[in-house]
Amino acid sequence: MKRFDVRTFRLPTKLGEWTASFSDAGLCELRLPGTLLKRGRHPGRVGKSDAGVYPVLKDQEGVAGQVLRDALAARLAGERIDLPWHSFDLSSRPPFFSRAWRALYEIPFGEVRTYGQLAAAAGSPAAVRAAGQACGANPIVLFIPCHRVVASNGPGGFGAGLEWKRRLLELEGRKLDS
DNA sequence: ACTGAACTTAAAA
DNA sequence: TTTTAAGTTCAGT
Numbered sequence: 001m002k003r004f005d006v007r008t009f010r011l012p013t014k015l016g017e018w019t020a021s022f023s024d025a026g027l028c029e030l031r032l033p034g035t036l037l038k039r040g041r042h043p044g045r046v047g048k049s050d051a052g053v054y055p056v057l058k059d060q061e062g063v064a065g066q067v068l069r070d071a072l073a074a075r076l077a078g079e080r081i082d083l084p085w086h087s088f089d090l091s092s093r094p095p096f097f098s099r100a101w102r103a104l105y106e107i108p109f110g111e112v113r114t115y116g117q118l119a120a121a122a123g124s125p126a127a128v129r130a131a132g133q134a135c136g137a138n139p140i141v142l143f144i145p146c147h148r149v150v151a152s153n154g155p156g157g158f159g160a161g162l163e164w165k166r167r168l169l170e171l172e173g174r175k176l177d178s
Numbered sequence: 179a180c181t182g183a184a185c186t187t188a189a190a191a
Numbered sequence: 192t193t194t195t196a197a198g199t200t201c202a203g204t
Contacts, residue, residue, distance in 0.1 A: 096199055115186050119198085128186045130199035136185050137200080149185075157185030165185085 009057035011069060015076050015167070020057060020068060025089035027068060029139045032160045075142060078171050080109040083143045090139070099123050100134035107148045110172040114152045132157070142168065150176070 006028060011018040016033030057065050064087065074081040085105060090098060103121035107113055113121070119131040135146040136159050147168040150156045155176050158165035166176040 094200060100199095116188090119186085124198060126187095127198040128188095129184065129197080130186090132185045133183095133198095133200060134185095138185095146185075151185080152187060155185095159185065162185095 008054045010054050011057050023089045026087045028089040035160045097134045101144050104144050112148045112150050118149050
């Protein structure tokens with residue numbers, strides 16, 4: 001069976017240069033400026049920037065590309081914009097992660113949940129640590145809102161750095177504290 | 179095949 | 192306040 005190819009693009013925004021990857025099935029990765037895909041797991045982990053290696057996503061890259069550009073710009077401007085779940089390509093991911101990401105997607109704009117609540121929503125109430133894993137492994141930052149999950153006692157962690165978690169929550173009118 | 183760590187948590191020591 | 196056990200996945204050995 002032919003393996004579909006993945007095309008990666010840069011997306012310059014008012015908040016730095018993001019990176020997006022598309023497979024034939026849809027958006028399979030969206031990461032923050034200054035983060036790099038760590039092979040296998042932990043996309044979004046901090047690493048050397050690879051800005052410049054990929055072409056800039058242009059309007060003529062197709063509907064999916066335009067939709068993503070517009071949605072990203074809108075979100076960074078504070079608008080409540082979501083992308084349809086079916087536009088993501090989350091194939092071949094471990095079962096619990098898939099359920100956790102789906103549960104993340106269900107968290108409304110501007111609201112937050114704890115890792116415990118996420119684990120329960122994903123079907124395994126005791127898998128709180130795994131919930132953290134799933135957040136860290138989230139391939140589509142922002143639109144699968146792993147930034148809306150905080151620890152029961154504090155802010156919790158964030159692969160790309162807590163600065164980003166705070167920034168993304170502030171875009172939704174939330175302060176990262178408690 | 180095992181072990182430890184990972185964006186945790188609640189309860190026990 | 193510190194320690195521990197728990198569910199899921201992956202990296203390292």
